Amino acid sequence: MPRPIHLNLFIHGRGHHEAGWRHPGATRKALTDITYFADLAKRAEAGRFDSIFFADALELGDGARYVASGALEPITALAALARETTRIGLIATASTTYTEPFNLARQFASLDHISGGRIGWNIVTSWVAGAGPNFGYERAPEHAERYARADEYVGVVKALWDSWADDAIIDDPQTGRFLERERVRRIDWKGSFYRVAGPLNLPRPPQGRPVLVQAGSSATGKAFAARHAEAVFTAHLSKASAADFYAELKQGAIAAGRRADDIVILPGLSAAIGSTDAQAHTLLEELNALTDIQVGLSRLSNRFGGYDFSALPLDQPLSRDDFPDPSTVQAAQSRAAVITDLVARERPTLRGLLRQLAGARGHFTVAGSPERIAEVIEDWIESRAADGFNLMPPVLPAQLDIFVDHVVPILQKRGLFRREYEADTLRGHYGLGRPANPYFQN
Amino acid sequence: MPRPIHLNLFIHGRGHHEAGWRHPGATRKALTDITYFADLAKRAEAGRFDSIFFADALELGDGARYVASGALEPITALAALARETTRIGLIATASTTYTEPFNLARQFASLDHISGGRIGWNIVTSWVAGAGPNFGYERAPEHAERYARADEYVGVVKALWDSWADDAIIDDPQTGRFLERERVRRIDWKGSFYRVAGPLNLPRPPQGRPVLVQAGSSATGKAFAARHAEAVFTAHLSKASAADFYAELKQGAIAAGRRADDIVILPGLSAAIGSTDAQAHTLLEELNALTDIQVGLSRLSNRFGGYDFSALPLDQPLSRDDFPDPSTVQAAQSRAAVITDLVARERPTLRGLLRQLAGARGHFTVAGSPERIAEVIEDWIESRAADGFNLMPPVLPAQLDIFVDHVVPILQKRGLFRREYEADTLRGHYGLGRPANPYFQN
Numbered sequence: 001m002p003r004p005i006h007l008n009l010f011i012h013g014r015g016h017h018e019a020g021w022r023h024p025g026a027t028r029k030a031l032t033d034i035t036y037f038a039d040l041a042k043r044a045e046a047g048r049f050d051s052i053f054f055a056d057a058l059e060l061g062d063g064a065r066y067v068a069s070g071a072l073e074p075i076t077a078l079a080a081l082a083r084e085t086t087r088i089g090l091i092a093t094a095s096t097t098y099t100e101p102f103n104l105a106r107q108f109a110s111l112d113h114i115s116g117g118r119i120g121w122n123i124v125t126s127w128v129a130g131a132g133p134n135f136g137y138e139r140a141p142e143h144a145e146r147y148a149r150a151d152e153y154v155g156v157v158k159a160l161w162d163s164w165a166d167d168a169i170i171d172d173p174q175t176g177r178f179l180e181r182e183r184v185r186r187i188d189w190k191g192s193f194y195r196v197a198g199p200l201n202l203p204r205p206p207q208g209r210p211v212l213v214q215a216g217s218s219a220t221g222k223a224f225a226a227r228h229a230e231a232v233f234t235a236h237l238s239k240a241s242a243a244d245f246y247a248e249l250k251q252g253a254i255a256a257g258r259r260a261d262d263i264v265i266l267p268g269l270s271a272a273i274g275s276t277d278a279q280a281h282t283l284l285e286e287l288n289a290l291t292d293i294q295v296g297l298s299r300l301s302n303r304f305g306g307y308d309f310s311a312l313p314l315d316q317p318l319s320r321d322d323f324p325d326p327s328t329v330q331a332a333q334s335r336a337a338v339i340t341d342l343v344a345r346e347r348p349t350l351r352g353l354l355r356q357l358a359g360a361r362g363h364f365t366v367a368g369s370p371e372r373i374a375e376v377i378e379d380w381i382e383s384r385a386a387d388g389f390n391l392m393p394p395v396l397p398a399q400l401d402i403f404v405d406h407v408v409p410i411l412q413k414r415g416l417f418r419r420e421y422e423a424d425t426l427r428g429h430y431g432l433g434r435p436a437n438p439y440f441q442n
Numbered sequence: 443m444p445r446p447i448h449l450n451l452f453i454h455g456r457g458h459h460e461a462g463w464r465h466p467g468a469t470r471k472a473l474t475d476i477t478y479f480a481d482l483a484k485r486a487e488a489g490r491f492d493s494i495f496f497a498d499a500l501e502l503g504d505g506a507r508y509v510a511s512g513a514l515e516p517i518t519a520l521a522a523l524a525r526e527t528t529r530i531g532l533i534a535t536a537s538t539t540y541t542e543p544f545n546l547a548r549q550f551a552s553l554d555h556i557s558g559g560r561i562g563w564n565i566v567t568s569w570v571a572g573a574g575p576n577f578g579y580e581r582a583p584e585h586a587e588r589y590a591r592a593d594e595y596v597g598v599v600k601a602l603w604d605s606w607a608d609d610a611i612i613d614d615p616q617t618g619r620f621l622e623r624e625r626v627r628r629i630d631w632k633g634s635f636y637r638v639a640g641p642l643n644l645p646r647p648p649q650g651r652p653v654l655v656q657a658g659s660s661a662t663g664k665a666f667a668a669r670h671a672e673a674v675f676t677a678h679l680s681k682a683s684a685a686d687f688y689a690e691l692k693q694g695a696i697a698a699g700r701r702a703d704d705i706v707i708l709p710g711l712s713a714a715i716g717s718t719d720a721q722a723h724t725l726l727e728e729l730n731a732l733t734d735i736q737v738g739l740s741r742l743s744n745r746f747g748g749y750d751f752s753a754l755p756l757d758q759p760l761s762r763d764d765f766p767d768p769s770t771v772q773a774a775q776s777r778a779a780v781i782t783d784l785v786a787r788e789r790p791t792l793r794g795l796l797r798q799l800a801g802a803r804g805h806f807t808v809a810g811s812p813e814r815i816a817e818v819i820e821d822w823i824e825s826r827a828a829d830g831f832n833l834m835p836p837v838l839p840a841q842l843d844i845f846v847d848h849v850v851p852i853l854q855k856r857g858l859f860r861r862e863y864e865a866d867t868l869r870g871h872y873g874l875g876r877p878a879n880p881y882f883q884n
Contacts, residue, residue, distance in 0.1 A: 022615040030611075032555035032645055034525070058544070060643040065623045070611070070644045073552035079521035080556050083476070099545060102500070102576045110515035113474035114522050133639035134544045169472075169512070173464040176734060181507045197575035201502040202512045203474055292618060 005381055005417050006388025006430060007408075008091070008266055009044040009052045009400065010233070011037060013068040016270050017394035018299070018358040019290035021068035025398025031071035038084040040397055047404035048418050050429040051089030051120060053213075053233070053390070054078070058098055059130030061302070066295045075107050082115035089426030091120035091213055091231075096153040097146050098126055098135045102196055105160035109205045117206035117425035120231065122213040125150045127332040129306055142330050147220045152191045154212070154228050159187040161209045163199035165440035185439055208435040211426050217245065217334030226252030230432050231264040233390045235335060235363045237342055242267045242364070242385035264430045267380070268363030269389040271373045273402045280367040287394060288355045296354030299361070304336055305329045309350070317347040338362050360392050370406035377407075378416060447823055447859050448706055448830025448872060450533070451486040451494045451842065452675075453479060455510040458712050459836035460741070460800040461732035463510035467840025473513035480526040482839055489846035490860050492871040493531030493562060495655075495675070495832070496520070500540055501572030503744070508737045517549050524557035531868030533562035533655055533673075538595040539588050540568055540577045544638055547602035551647045559648030559867035562673065564655040567592050569774040571748055584772050589662045594633045596654070596670050601629040603651045605641035607882035627881055650877040653868050659687065659776030668694030672874050673706040675832045677777060677805045679784055684709045684806070684827035706872045709822070710805030711831040713815045715844045722809040729836060730797045738796030741803070746778055747771045751792070759789040780804050802834050812848035819849075820858060 013031060014021035029036035041052050054074035064070065071077075074092035081090055092111070094104050104121075112119040125146035132140035141149070165183035172178075187198035214221070214229035225232050226249060236242035245267075250260040272287070274280030293314070300309055307324050320343055326336035339362060342348070348356065359365035366376050380386045393399035411417035423429050455473060456463035471478035483494050496516035506512065513519075516534035523532055534553070536546050546563075554561040567588035574582035583591070607625035614620075629640035656663070656671035667674050668691060678684035687709075692702040714729070716722030735756070742751055749766050762785055768778035781804060784790070790798065801807035808818050822828045835841035853859035865871050 019618070021620070022618055026615075030613075030645075032552075034556045038525075058643070060626065060641050064621045064626075066618055066620055068613070068620050070606075070621070072555060072644065073548050076517065076521040076549050076552040076556060079518040080525045083480075083522045083525040098542060100540060100542070100577055103541060103545075106515050107518050110474075110518040113514060114476045114518060130639070133637070135542055136637045164512075171472075171510070173468075176461070176464055176508055176732065178463070178508060178510050179506045179512070184502065184506075195575070195578045197572070199502050201500070202514065203472075290618065 002414070002416050003381060003387070005377065005411060006264055006266060007049045007417070008388070008390045009040065009049050010268065010390050010392045011040055011052055011054055011396070012392065013071065015395040015399065016360045016392040017287045018067060018295060019287050020395040022290045023287060023395045025395040027397060031068055034072065034077065034080050037072065037077055038081055040400065041081045041085050041088060043397060043400055043404055045085050045088040047408045048421060049088055050388070051091050051426055052081070053091040053122065054093060055122070056093035056095070056124070057128045057131070058095060058126055058134055059128050061128065061130065062298045063295055066292050075111065078111055078119070079114055082111065082118065087421045087424065089118045089120060089211070089429055090115055091122055091211070093122040093124050095124050095126040095131070096150040097141060098131060101153055101156040101194055102160065102200070105157040105200055106202065108210045109161055109200060109202055112205035112207055112210050113202070117427070119205070119207070120211035120213045120426050122215060122233070123150065123154065123228070124215065128302065129330070140330065143218070143333060144220065147224060149193045151224060152193050156187070156189050156191070156194050156196050158209060159189060160196070160198055160200040161205060162437045162439050163187055164204040165437060166204050169203060183440060204437065207425050207427050208437065211430065211432065221334055222249060222252060225249060225263070226256045229263055231266060231430060234265065234267050235338055235361070236267050237338060237362065237364060239380055239383060239385045242380065243383055246385050261431065264387045264432070266388050266390040267386050268360060268392050269377070270360035270363055270365040270392040270394055271399070271403065271407070272365070272367040272394050273370060273373055273399060273407065274367070275369065277368045277372055280369065284359070284367045284394070288358060291355060291358045293351070293354060296358060300354065300357065303332065303339065312350050314351045315349050318343050318350060318353060319347065320344040335362050359394065363392055370402070370410060373403070373407050374410040374414070377411065378414065381416070444856070444858050445823060445829070447819065447853060448708060449491045449859070450708055450830070450832045451482065451491050452710065452832050452834045453482055453494055453496055453838070454834065455513065457837040457841065458802045458834040459729045460509060460737060461729050462837040464732045465729060465837045467837040469839060473510055476514065476519065476522050479514065479519055480523055482842065483523045483527050483530060485839060485842055485846055487527050487530040489850045490863060491530055492830070493533050493868055494523070495533040495564065496535060497564070498535035498537070498566070499570045499573070500537060500568055500576055501570050503570065503572065504740045505737055508734050517553065520553055520561070521556055524553065524560065529863045529866065531560045531562060531653070531871055532557055533564055533653070535564040535566050537566050537568040537573070538592040539583060540573060543595055543598040543636055544602065544642070547599040547642055548644065550652045551603060551642060551644055554647035554649055554652050555644070559869070561647070561649070562653035562655045562868050564657060564675070565592065565596065565670070566657065570744070571772070582772070585660070585775060586662065589666060591635045593666060594635050598629070598631050598633070598636050598638050600651060601631060602638070602640055602642040603647060604879045604881050605629055606646040607879060608646050611645060625882060646879065649867050649869050650879065653872065653874060663776060664691060664694060667691060667705070668698045671705055673708060673872060676707065676709050677780055677803070678709050679780060679804065679806060681822055681825060681827045684822065685825055688827050703873065706829045706874070708830050708832040709828050710802060710834050711819070712802030712805055712807040712834040712836055713841070713845065714807070714809040714836050715812060715815055715841060715849065716809070717811065719810045719814055722811060726801070726809045730800060733797060733800045735793070735796060738800055742796065742799065745774065745781065754792050756793045757791050760785050760792060760795060761789065762786040777804050801836060805834055812844070812852060815845070815849050816852040816856070819853065820856065823858070
């Protein structure tokens with residue numbers, strides 16, 4: 001029997017292609033209109049996706065001038081979508097660098113209650129340079145410090161979620177006893193970065209803990225994922241690179257005392273789908289023709305912590321020497337490394353590189369018919385390059401619709417993807433167990 | 443023509459009476475069940491209330507053992523309720539002491555977009571002693587410092603909401619221009635407590651700014667309200683005290699360069715309603731009989747920053763000397779003052795005082811028939827003791843239902859309360875204007 005595939009819809013603006021919002025297949029609704037996101041969530045649920053996901057950045061960013069930007073905040077959006085859907089998992093990004101752990105633990109616990117156990121937290125340390133100054137910092141804390149904090153932060157948040165026994169509430173109007181106070185404990189966390197007394201002020205979430213999701217792929221990021229992550233979003237430009245990552249991370253989880261199945265690995269997949277391969281390629285060419293060199297340069301600069309590429313010639317082959325050493329980049333180191341490796345390997349022109357990144361910012365892109373997309377998915381799964389995919393439609397909602405209507409049925413016919421939901425929680429969809437509470441015996 | 447009345451439903455546990463949750467008229471749903479709150483919001487909307495409101499405390503508290511506790515977090519709850527209702531205003535409490543201003547400004551802006559302009563922010567500085575240690579403090583910051591921070595904090599949040607011109611988004615797929623970047627500005631706030639660069643990362647809220655609500659009634663709290671608040675919740679045990687507060691606050695607003703109508707004053711009203719006055723008194727007696735001395739003592743102690751009253755005799759008249767000076771209390775000073783004034787005036791026994799406070803924690807309580815409740819409401823409005831009320835039903839949902847079904851129609855018949863909504867936003871319901879954006883001319 002083939003391994004089941006997991007599918008997450010990554011919701012981003014009006015599509016993941018940088019120029020997707022300019023395409024006729026993109027919505028014309030505002031990114032502050034909850035009905036747009038509710039509609040996407042319902043379409044994904046109709047397609048039996050495991051989950052939907054919102055990324056996040058704690059600054060507006062320079063690209064906003066030319067890219068659909070300024071969307072709803074993910075936690076509030078997710079709470080609203082919890083009332084618009086009944087089965088699909090809901091994942092929001094939130095930052096360990098710029099949020100009080102008590103507030104974050106509480107809001108995600110509340111979301112998990114509101115949704116009946118369908119919530120995941122995408123743990124980020126916030127690499128964008130502009131976030132720090134929105135939170136009282138001269139500049140963002142450095143990569144290593146952000147991860148050191150994040151490691152402790154996740155410990156605090158887990159301890160808060162676990163500060164109530166699952167059976168702490170008695171709720172007996174006859175005797176007047178509501179809570180068994182001995183089944184709720186202070187956490188009295190006193191670490192290097194955080195001091196949090198606890199307990200949390202609401203009961204343990206239905207899933208025990210919301211699913212912990214993570215997307216850092218630097219050496220530090222991978223070590224973090226091996227310890228904590230239950231689902232991982234990751235960016236690869238080739239199946240070989242994804243397979244290496246997959247093997248390394250599963251091994252890392254085992255080394256950290258966990259099982260390989262305790263981490264679901266979901267590489268990004270931006271599929272431009274047409275009735276035929278030729279039509280799909282035409283779509284991608286149309287989108288690329290709508291891109292803007294300045295937008296691409298600004299995004300590339302962002303990825304390298306503000307490095308200025310604007311003096312480079314547009315139409316001559318690049319070399320690795322044109323780029324700073326990724327390990328010195330105080331942003332998303334792994335994504336910088338993906339890009340410099342690509343440059344060293346393929347020697348693209350700057351214009352060509354920007355177009356390649358315009359599709360999905362360094363994630364795998366493929367153009368083809370529904371059959372072709374289904375083949376890629378099956379191939380990556382069989383090659384143990386993925387447990388499923390973080391689907392990044394280049395244009396929303398049009399390209400999601402095509403995927404749901406034409407790719408999902410192929411996967412279902414081959415027995416690779418569920419026809420109906422078999423679980424009610426995100427943990428259930430991902431095949432993850434409910435974490436025991438280490439502080440209370442039942 | 444009589445002045446219109448404003449009504450806010452204060453949602454608290456299974457009712458405001460300390461023992462309300464033990465009464466047969468209380469829901470049996472969990473306080474983590476969003477359908478319970480959705481049902482209340484819909485009932486209040488059917489009754490044409492201006493708004494609903496969630497209070498908040500950033501600690502579990504000792505009372506939880508004997509009182510229904512551990513409810514959903516207000517911001518996430520409000521986002522969900524925005525999708526369950528269409529007209530009623532939605533007010534959440536959030537703390538200026540324990541939340542990053544960028545995160546708070548952003549979540550409230552997002553809520554205002556999700557709800558189509560129906561959001562209010564109840565600004566609190568978090569008086570409960572246990573909150574500080576959940577956020578890295580040895581103890582909560584003192585009253586004066588909390589308010590000094592809050593004053594600056596509100597300035598930061600307003601500046602973030604105003605960092606986008608209302609017309610900043612161009613959204614032209616033809617030219618590829620999405621945002622007029624010159625119509626979005628950094629705020630570069632550098633104050634005594636906060637440094638925030640901005641701009642916010644989503645567009646200005648539909649209401650310009652969510653409605654600013656406030657409930658502090660100390661001297662500092664009143665000065666704060668006169669400067670910032672657009673709606674005020676306040677606790678009074680008599681109409682005379684409410685009328686004094688009303689006159690003082692309206693005068694304070696005028697002294698601060700605002701109009702008297704720029705602040706809507708809503709005293710708390712806990713109405714125990716029965717078919718007859720006698721039945722209503724029986725209900726209140728039933729509820730009082732279900733209270734617990736230990737719960738009352740613990741709550742009273744909380745109100746006085748942890749002061750221990752347990753050595754006082756239960757059945758002898760109290761005097762002011764039995765209480766600490768309210769101005770030294772590092773919690774909610776105004777509520778402490780309300781209680782000591784009552785003691786000096788009425789010389790209740792400790793048992794009697796605890797029962798009196800059990801009804802609504804120092805807010806005005808009245809028991810009577812629907813006609814009697816409507817008379818009280820009309821009398822307070824005519825006496826300029828209130829612009830409306832913060833309704834605190836002792837038992838939820840039963841006592842809300844009776845109010846909606848039997849008191850509201852009396853008020854409507856007398857032309858005092860709307861029969862249909864006349865506005866789509868919370869500002870509209872409260873008769874408040876949309877704030878101009880000081881940074882951008884239209």
